[in-house]
Structures are given as C-alpha cells and as structure tokens.
Amino acid sequence: MNQRPSREEYNEFQWTYVKLVPPEGEMRVMLREQTQAMLELFNGLTEEQGAYRYAPGKWSIKEIIGHLTDNDRIMSYRLLCFTRGEQAPLPGYEQNDYVAAGSFDRFTLQEMITHYRIVRESTLALVDSLPKEAYTRKGNFGGVAMSVRSQLCVIIGHELHHQRILQERYLN
Template identity: 60%
Template sequence: MLLEQQSQQVLAMFGGLSEEKGDYRYAPGKWSIKEVLGHLIDTERIMSYRLLRIARGDKTPLAGFEEGDYVAAAGFGRFTLQELLGQYKAVRESTLALVASLPEEVSTLAGTANGNPISARAQAAILIGHELHHLNIIRERYLQ
C-alpha cells in the first residue's frame, strides 16, 4: 500500500537527520524541517478525520484550516525529531487502520471539505499527494 511505502520514506528521511538539521530553514520565514514534519502530522490528522466522516456518509460540510496558523501555534521546535517521528508513526498507523477497515463501496461516497465536493477515495488520494509534495520539497530545498 502506498501509505505504508510513504511512511517508510518519511521515517528514513527524517530519522537520519541531526537535531540541528531539524531546525534548518532554507530561507527566512520558511518552515523548519521539524515544522514541515509537524505540518504533515497535523494535516494527516485532519484529512483522516475528513475521510472517516465522508466514509460514514456524513454530509455535514467540513471546514478548511489555515496551515500556517496551525504550525505557528504548535511549537514543533520544542520537540526532538524522534518525538515528532513517534507522533507521525502513531498517526500513520491510525490512518492505515482506518483505510484497511473501509469497505470498497464507501470509496465513492461524497462529502464536502473546504467548500468543495470530495469522495472518500479522493480524500485518501489527497492525503498521499500532500505528503509526496512535501517530501519533494524537503529533498529539493532542505537536503541539498
């Protein structure tokens, strides 16, 4: 499963970094590596919740969120990379369990998130794509 493969990439990528590198920002005003990892954790929590609601047939519109505000409020810099990776693993295991528990027929159920219609399948795909996007940014801008 792609979610499992991605988690191995994340653990390998972030697990080998020093604490000093975890605080690295490639430019002023950009997130640190720890903040990017924290953002991945928070976003997966939110997207998994959306996936659960949509898969259960909940038609209540789900609000968006301001990712910059979340990162600023979280204080991810106070955690070690290993502590953040522990959170990441816990969240990913929960997501994997959720996805494994869903019957195929719910994949086409639709809801509304951030003002847009979205299916359960699309919500899972966005979760994967979001992480892939940030992993590419880490490789290109932080680990050069």
C-alpha cells in the first residue's frame, strides 16, 4: 500500500506519528526496513547501554524496547480489528503505566530484543496478509473513524519517533 491516509482517517494526536511517515514508498517495505534498522541498532548495544537513562525519571533503553513491543501489540490489535470490521470503540492506553507494570529492566537486553523481534514479526505477518481492499476499512478509536492505512502509519511513525529519540538522547 502506497497511498497515505487523509486527515479524516485519524485523530489529531495520531498526526504526531502519521506526519513522520515518508510520503512516498510501500508501507510494508518501510515497516520491514524499519524493523531491520531497529534490530541492528539494538543488537549493537551493551547491557550497560540497555540500562541507560539520559535523565532521572526517563525510561531506560530496555524500557523503550518494552514500550515499542507493547505498542506494536496494541496497534496490531487495532489494525486487526479495523481489518475485520470491528465497530466497537477501542480503548487507548497510558504508556507510562504500561512501562511501569512491564518491569522491563528485570530482563536482559537480549531478552528484550527477542520480545521486540517476535512481536514485530507477528505485526509484519499481519500486514503482509492484508488484502488491498482492507486498507481503507475503518474502525473506531477515540471516537474517530480510523482507517487501517492510518493505523499502519501510526505504527511506522511511532517507531520513527522513538528511533529519533534513541539516536538524539541516548546514543549521541
């Protein structure tokens, strides 16, 4: 799928992520390339770096990986629901509560990378299975009719957002 969603296909908060997705290119390919880039970035880190926080109260790199993994699970579920025609409103989630409850720092960096890889592979399999006509189907999130293609852009854009933060604040 190459066509990006219109502004009517997602809510204002999601614009933060949708706008980060390049306007050209196949989104399935972007997601696959993004996954490879993140795995290369993560696999180049030491256990010490995995525990690093750039400031008090900020997430560690392992917590960021845990957040990305949780987010992929949640966003993929939304994508599945929209694809299958679910019309019940889907809930949001409070990322800080999820990270705190996840206790991700108890895992090794390699364990967190494995969790991320497995969940992302599942997301990729779901996206690869979508028929072309599914991309314009809509579901209800946050009181807005949100399309499958906009949800896919949120998945890609959210990860781009965190990739930038990792590069600028953790690894620079």
